[in-house]
Amino acid sequence: MSDTPTDWKDFIKNRTGIDYSDSNTLAGLAKEFKKQSFFFFFVLISAIAIYYASTDKNALSNKTYIYSAAIILPLLFGVFMSSQLFEGSSSGMNPAFIFLGLGVFVLLIMGVSYLFSVASPSTFIVLNYFLATFLFLAIIGGLAIFYLIFSNYLKKQTGPTGFFIKLIFYIPCLYYDFLAYIKEQYKLTPGVVFIVAALELVYVVAYYYLPKLYDYIIKSTNHSIMTGPVKLNKQVVIANSDLFELQTSSAYPTKTEKNYRNSNYSVSFWSYVNSGGGSTDAYMDETTIFDYAGGKPRVTYTNSPEVSDIYTIYFSNNQDGSGVVSYTVKLPAQKWNYFAFNYFDGKADLFINGKLERTFVFDNNNVPHNGRESDRIIAGSPGGLDGAICSVNYNKNVMSISQISREYNLLRYRNPPIIA
Numbered sequence: 001m002s003d004t005p006t007d008w009k010d011f012i013k014n015r016t017g018i019d020y021s022d023s024n025t026l027a028g029l030a031k032e033f034k035k036q037s038f039f040f041f042f043v044l045i046s047a048i049a050i051y052y053a054s055t056d057k058n059a060l061s062n063k064t065y066i067y068s069a070a071i072i073l074p075l076l077f078g079v080f081m082s083s084q085l086f087e088g089s090s091s092g093m094n095p096a097f098i099f100l101g102l103g104v105f106v107l108l109i110m111g112v113s114y115l116f117s118v119a120s121p122s123t124f125i126v127l128n129y130f131l132a133t134f135l136f137l138a139i140i141g142g143l144a145i146f147y148l149i150f151s152n153y154l155k156k157q158t159g160p161t162g163f164f165i166k167l168i169f170y171i172p173c174l175y176y177d178f179l180a181y182i183k184e185q186y187k188l189t190p191g192v193v194f195i196v197a198a199l200e201l202v203y204v205v206a207y208y209y210l211p212k213l214y215d216y217i218i219k220s221t222n223h224s225i226m227t228g229p230v231k232l233n234k235q236v237v238i239a240n241s242d243l244f245e246l247q248t249s250s251a252y253p254t255k256t257e258k259n260y261r262n263s264n265y266s267v268s269f270w271s272y273v274n275s276g277g278g279s280t281d282a283y284m285d286e287t288t289i290f291d292y293a294g295g296k297p298r299v300t301y302t303n304s305p306e307v308s309d310i311y312t313i314y315f316s317n318n319q320d321g322s323g324v325v326s327y328t329v330k331l332p333a334q335k336w337n338y339f340a341f342n343y344f345d346g347k348a349d350l351f352i353n354g355k356l357e358r359t360f361v362f363d364n365n366n367v368p369h370n371g372r373e374s375d376r377i378i379a380g381s382p383g384g385l386d387g388a389i390c391s392v393n394y395n396k397n398v399m400s401i402s403q404i405s406r407e408y409n410l411l412r413y414r415n416p417p418i419i420a
Helices: 008-016 023-055 063-084 095-117 121-149 151-155 159-168 170-188 189-222 278-286 400-410
Strands: 223-226 237-242 265-273 287-292 298-300 310-314 325-328 336-345 345-351 355-361 377-379 387-395
Touching: 023 063, 121 170, 159 170, 189 237, 223 237, 265 287, 265 400, 278 298, 287 387, 325 355, 336 400, 377 387
Parallel strands: none
Antiparallel strands: 223 387, 237 377, 265 336, 265 387, 287 298, 287 377, 298 310, 310 325, 336 345, 345 355
């Protein structure tokens, strides 16, 4: 009779010793695969962090500890999730507690190191308090260990000697009893509590890092030409027409190519105006808040007995044709208002506070002039308004509605609304 296996399960069993026909074996392999999947998932996270660190010029300077945490902590957590220790220990000491303590220790060391790297006089004062606390706990822990080792001898002491021993070791004993109480409560605590605690840690970290992520997103989609804030009672030249020059593929560009300016672009900014104060003339007449090249766009403000808190928006610097291309809107004073403009395909979109307010389509008589070397971006006016402008951004491409809405929502609750 032939000994050749008639089934692939027998074939593998004869050569590897693994019996795939056994349901317990399959369950064990599935469990092992699940554990190892956790490990490789966190290794992938660390690999991604390493990749970004390799492409970031600040990885070895002011972002060293951020990248270190992003690389080390996932590996530590992956080992914890995938190892046999995750299943517990018969000795009574849950290894999850060990890994938790190790993780806290790593975070503590990295945090202290980071504080030293950005140290200031006030930082050193805080660090000295931390170091004094650590030294105190180390001494208390050492005394507690000493008492536990020699407890039989120390408990027998009476009279003044016994009194001083109890006085010296009173706090170390309280420290030991507290740790023993924590350990006992840990054993009695349901597992779901630790899940809630882990999620709480995630929420705290997200609360701290998400604003930084938001700032990174805004920076990656905008070219900031002024962060600010800058007061509106004086004229400030933010940029000249070189900002709007388009790159040419020619090695020897002609004069026309050199002077070719972008006609499809986006500009955005935040402005704040006090309804009173400043020069009276500035409020009675239209006073400039923002102006690019004499009107593409230009935003002015008026607050007189006839009209109050009126913003006038001009869309073209070509006023020789079919009349002035403008739009007026009333906005609340003493509040940061967000303006965004998209110029593309012969038209202009106006967004105010994240919403599309108006769209203007140009004709041959009022299409904006482009390509003038004298074009400048100006904020404010001499002897102008009592207020400020900030976060002036320019994009060589038109911003999408979602980008404009996102920038408004991310900065609307900041005062001033600038990227830190």
